[in-house]
Amino acid sequence: MTEWWAVRRAQSQKPATYTCPLCDRQLHAMSEHVPIAPENHAARRRHAHTDCVLAARKNGTFKTYDDWREQQPRSSLLRRYLRRG
Numbered sequence: 001m002t003e004w005w006a007v008r009r010a011q012s013q014k015p016a017t018y019t020c021p022l023c024d025r026q027l028h029a030m031s032e033h034v035p036i037a038p039e040n041h042a043a044r045r046r047h048a049h050t051d052c053v054l055a056a057r058k059n060g061t062f063k064t065y066d067d068w069r070e071q072q073p074r075s076s077l078l079r080r081y082l083r084r085g
Contacts, residue, residue, distance in 0.1 A: 015028075
């Protein structure tokens with residue numbers, strides 16, 4: 001299961017067509033869209049509609065790295081110091 005996704009904005013001038021992994025509809029490279037990669041696995045990068053990613057984030061089914069990081073337990077300086085010894 002993917003914990004988080006890397007996301008960036010993109011728009012290309014090449015005449016390519018992709019299939020959005022979130023809605024399975026066609027996506028043209030010349031339109032504004034976002035490449036997404038699960039947990040920074042660039043080889044598994046896919047192109048998705050911006051609206052699909054925003055809707056999935058709103059539903060809580062698509063987390064970015066920043067979303068995931070916010071949910072991780074915070075470590076205090078004292079706890080880190082004690083672990084080193």
